[in-house]
Amino acid sequence: MNALGLNEFNILKTETNDYDYLFTVEKAESPTICPKCGHMNIENKPFWKHNTKERTLSDISMHGKRVKLLLRHVRYKCQVCEYTFYELLDSVDTNDKITKRLYLHIQQQALKKPFTTIADEFGISNMTVRRAFDDFVKDSEKHRVLKAPRVIGIDEAHLNKVMRGVITDIDNRRILEILPTNLKRDVKACIKSMEGYKDIEVATMDMATGYRYAMQELVPNALCIIDKFHVIQLVTRALDSVRINFKNSITKQQKKLLLNDRWLLLSNQEDLSDKDIVKRDAIFKIHPELLLPYHLKEGLRVVYRASDRKDAYERYYEWEKAIPDDLTAFKGVADTINGCKTEVFNYFLTETKYTNAYTESINNIIKKIEKSGVGYSFEVLRAKVLYGTTATKKPEFGENLRIQLLTPRFLIKWLIENQHLIEHNDDEKKLLEGQYVDVTELMNIINKGIF
Numbered sequence: 448m449n450a451l452g453l454n455e456f457n458i459l460k461t462e463t464n465d466y467d468y469l470f471t472v473e474k475a476e477s478p479t480i481c482p483k484c485g486h487m488n489i490e491n492k493p494f495w496k497h498n499t500k501e502r503t504l505s506d507i508s509m510h511g512k513r514v515k516l517l518l519r520h521v522r523y524k525c526q527v528c529e530y531t532f533y534e535l536l537d538s539v540d541t542n543d544k545i546t547k548r549l550y551l552h553i554q555q556q557a558l559k560k561p562f563t564t565i566a567d568e569f570g571i572s573n574m575t576v577r578r579a580f581d582d583f584v585k586d587s588e589k590h591r592v593l594k595a596p597r598v599i600g601i602d603e604a605h606l607n608k609v610m611r612g613v614i615t616d617i618d619n620r621r622i623l624e625i626l627p628t629n630l631k632r633d634v635k636a637c638i639k640s641m642e643g644y645k646d647i648e649v650a651t652m653d654m655a656t657g658y659r660y661a662m663q664e665l666v667p668n669a670l671c672i673i674d675k676f677h678v679i680q681l682v683t684r685a686l687d688s689v690r691i692n693f694k695n696s697i698t699k700q701q702k703k704l705l706l707n708d709r710w711l712l713l714s715n716q717e718d719l720s721d722k723d724i725v726k727r728d729a730i731f732k733i734h735p736e737l738l739l740p741y742h743l744k745e746g747l748r749v750v751y752r753a754s755d756r757k758d759a760y761e762r763y764y765e766w767e768k769a770i771p772d773d774l775t776a777f778k779g780v781a782d783t784i785n786g787c788k789t790e791v792f793n794y795f796l797t798e799t800k801y802t803n804a805y806t807e808s809i810n811n812i813i814k815k816i817e818k819s820g821v822g823y824s825f826e827v828l829r830a831k832v833l834y835g836t837t838a839t840k841k842p843e844f845g846e847n848l849r850i851q852l853l854t855p856r857f858l859i860k861w862l863i864e865n866q867h868l869i870e871h872n873d874d875e876k877k878l879l880e881g882q883y884v885d886v887t888e889l890m891n892i893i894n895k896g897i898f
């Protein structure tokens with residue numbers, strides 16, 4: 448194996464500076480067969496060298512330096528049919544300006560890093576990075592068929608200035624799809640497109656009526672649960688609005704005594720340290736107006752500690768009774784809950800307590816990706832989130848050291864095995880597998896030392 452690891456080439460010259468390597472290369476062997484007439488390049492009528500063209504190709508970096516290949520690409524002429532042709536290359540697609548292995552590398556990198564960073568890193572154009580990325584997404588989408596999860600999460604996230612529906616597999620904590628909008632129409636179409644959607648058993652969601660109706664229309668028997676996370680968020684926001692209104696009504700001097708009030712009041716009671724509790728109670732001593740709103744927030748959390756639905760309802764009615772008429776923010780919370788009480792209390796019907804809290808971390812991932820690439824379209828962001836968040840974790844060093852043998856088909860197989868792609872059915876799986884490079888077989892060949 449030569450220094451490049453591209454055995455089809457002979458390295459004629461190696462030049463380097465602090466940033467770059469330039470390898471002048473030529474094809475190690477001349478072509479054996481005329482692509483037009485099939486004449487074999489045998490001694491009696493060998494191909495003529497017609498001319499040589501210099502091509503600059505970008506390759507993966509080496510020792511932290513950018514790598515370019517200056518290929519002396521020979522054009523041959525067949526003596527039998529007079530056809531002229533360039534030597535076919537194994538490691539570069541016809542007319543491409545980058546090696547195949549760089550192309551694959553970019554596809555993986557483009558899921559994680561901004562396109563401009565990658566372009567810079569390898570000294571290639573943004574367009575090339577974008578093309579590789581688009582090809583990857585197109586290929587992934589082609590092999591991607593959504594299988595309906597047993598427990599579906601319907602949620603939303605702010606992406607590229609618009610609220611998008613986010614469909615998750617709650618059992619397996621995976622993002623399944625990000626929709627162009629959070630409208631019922633899109634949510635419904637997505638669920639309907641899933642294989643086996645009629646078998647969905649549980650759906651968790653927020654209070655938005657559209658999600659509920661979408662599920663009820665498509666899978667009437669599924670248990671709809673309004674997520675605990677959203678209910679608690681509602682009451683926490685109510686407390687916060689009371690706190691803010693109160694703060695606006697007091698003097699600057701009084702405000703000074705309200706240090707860290709937001710955190711002290713909105714945090715879960717059990718998460719406060721003894722010191723924090725002293726500080727919190729000091730606030731209540733000066734401003735007893737905040738005590739009841741605080742207990743209402745904690746009180747709704749107590750409802751969720753109920754042992755069963757009956758117990759939960761009883762706790763809830765007690766809670767509702769405790770809201771004074773003038774605490775409109777909390778009255779509003781009760782109204783909202785009462786408007787979807789069945790779904791809120793369905794939470795207590797399942798043994799496993801399903802929650803969408805995972806969406807929070809999804810939101811963080813989305814924010815991070817969005818920040819890294821200002822100006823990306825929704826399609827690019829969606830692909831980066833769907834394919835880039837779990838699909839491309841770097842293995843520990845030494846794991847799979849034969850990584851250079853990865854092929855796109857291998858990649859597909861890997862993605863399916865790791866459930867980043869879902870095979871459609873057994874037939875399609877077989878079809879895909881038929882195209883795979885068999886890894887075990889590959890390893891056997893390697894071990895026999897044929898390579």
Ligand SMILES: [Zn+2]
Pocket residue numbers: 481482483484485486525526527528529530
């Ligand atoms: Zn020929």
